[in-house]
Amino acid sequence: MLRRLSAPTAAATLLLLSASGCVKEISSDERLDRETQNLSAKEMPGAAELEKLTCEDSTEALIKARNVNRPETDRLVDYIELYSSLRKRTATFEDAMNRNPDLSYREGTQHLVNAKDNCIQQTADVRVEFETYMRELVGVPTVQEIKGGNTVTIARLDFNTLRQAIETLEPDDKDTLLNQVNAAEKRVAPSTPAGDESAPASGGGRKRGR
Template identity: 65%
Template sequence: MRLPAVATVLLLSTTGCVKEISSEERLDRETQFLGASGSTPDAVALGKIHCDDTDDALNLARNVNRPETDRVLSYIDLYTSLMRRNATFEEAMNRNPDLHYTEGSQGLVAAREKCILQTADVRMEFETYVRELVEVPTVQEIKGGNTVTVARLDFNILRQAIEALNPDDKETLLNRVVNAEKKVAPPKVEEEPAAAPSPSPSRRRGK
């Protein structure tokens, strides 16, 4: 099963403070380093990559108490992370078929299969959620005593999600987002013509 490549979404922290990174972030950094080094990872390097540590990230994306924009971003991060790991496994094993037969190769093959299955499961869940948002992208709210149509989430983030998934009907989904944006666009207020200045009162000349 060959998985399509997707654009990598990189989030850079600009806070300047040191924070503890999660195991998923650490694996992503190792995966990116292996891909940037230009060499094919050996069995030891490849053995550091796995996809059985995504429960926390997935629970974050599933949390219905979080804003929907944040949930979509979590799905994007998780899905693209899994895709990077799959791509590393695929490239390494295609370039070096001996990895299938070296000592510990069963572990590598099992880790690769786990990544493939985990990516497929996350994609299905992610895509189902995105299609739900595209189907019902707005909600009704009461503002100032009036019922107005507002967006359920940041439409630019929804577009990023569609691009990451890259489904066959991508253009159709993107067009539906554009149409939804038109429904929540604030109405244009026509400027009234400037009123003619009122004549200044005549001044009576004293005698």
């Protein structure tokens, strides 16, 4: 005689039979993780753009910017360009590694981590030097020169370049520094074009002034 199964028992049996025939599906994240594990370091997303990126080539540009025998406007332009370039390269490293954290931890990517760290350090070091020079120029932005027996105030460098340097660095006291530059510009003799640095500020009858 067949025994009729109760409703709860039948439901449990059906559920068990159904479960035994199911194939577990992996999530998209798990699938991506498995696929990523099979990639070499150079094939990982973002790695290709970082392989050719370096900040070790900044020495020559830095030496050029430090050259005290060059016009101060030119030196400041070099600092602006070098710092902006280093900052951009550092951001590229950080963005790529934020998009793909495996670039920081996978075997074979340590050289990318080292390159990123070098860019961060280079950017920080150049910023300190660049900002020190910028503040020196803001502090003494004009020189005095003897013309026709009279002492006139002339620009030590191009004021627009000095403003650009301040904007590039974006220090906390940016507005104060810009106001100082604007005030200095008003003291310059109208007949003297800013940025005329044909002679060093320390010679040729010139003396620095505020």
